[in-house]
Amino acid sequence: MQPFLELHNISKKYFYLTSRLNLFGLAFIKAKDETTLTDAELVQLYRANADLNVLSNLYQRYMDLIYGICLKYLKDPEAAKDAVINIYEELIAKLKQHEVSNFKSWLYTLSRNHCLMQLRKEKGHHTVEIPETFMQSGELMHPDAVEQKEEQLNSMEKCLEQLPAEQKTCVTLFYLQGKSYDEITVQTGIEWNKVRSYIQNGRRNLKLCMEKKAADSI
Structure with a gap:
């Protein structure tokens, strides 16, 4: 600084x-x-x-x-x-x-x-x-908390990589690339209902994974 x-x-x-x-x-x-x-x-x-x-x-x-x-x-x-x-x-x-x-x-x-x-x-x-x-x-958030937030973000990256392939794909397309359910269906060939399920389950699994990593670090 x-x-x-x-x-x-x-x-x-x-x-x-x-x-x-x-x-x-x-x-x-x-x-x-x-x-x-x-x-x-x-x-x-x-x-x-x-x-x-x-x-x-x-x-x-x-x-x-x-x-x-x-x-x-x-x-x-x-x-x-x-x-x-x-x-x-x-x-x-x-x-x-x-x-x-x-x-x-x-x-x-x-x-x-x-x-x-x-x-x-x-x-x-x-x-x-x-x-x-x-x-x-x-x-x-303040400058002294940057390292702590960075740890959380790194944890999220690792957890994203650990998701099942379909969940990772749908979560990435939806949240990181801003694709709609319909666009993901067209791009991946995955049925609309499954796209929604993969996104919901993927986000839940991310949360659980991060909570576990946080608990393990204590």
Whole structure:
């Protein structure tokens, strides 16, 4: 986190984000009446009016966390800074498309997946992305909790690999690639009812597997 400590200075943080966001015609002005709103309230406000100032104010709360995640994966300070901005751009559309119950956890997963996609493009890494909806727990996310969350995500990847072939295929297509039941049926030749069953059972088995791994680690 040392290369990014300068961004703890509010003026420098604003200067960096404003200079980048202005490339897209976005303002980055903190409204006084938004500073006391909760994450959930800001999410609802943004979804209601698509105000980019609201989204910027919400995102600023977690820039240091997101930078830390990106630096952990990308191993390059400048690439991590670029990723912070690119993830913000993803949020503009995705936050309106998804029902988000825990913004910190959802944002962590979104950021991690973004970095994994970058690594896959650049180095041909084989990685398993985690759907944002899987990780909306009530657990608070902050920089000190990154390692713990990383362990949970690694556990989920391993459990996904352990699913029966049909469950793994259907879960991957449905949650990771956004395919509908009908699309999965066409692509795999599996009957619609079986697709639904594989997805439901696969998600349940993932949960059981992760709970077992957590218990074994105690």
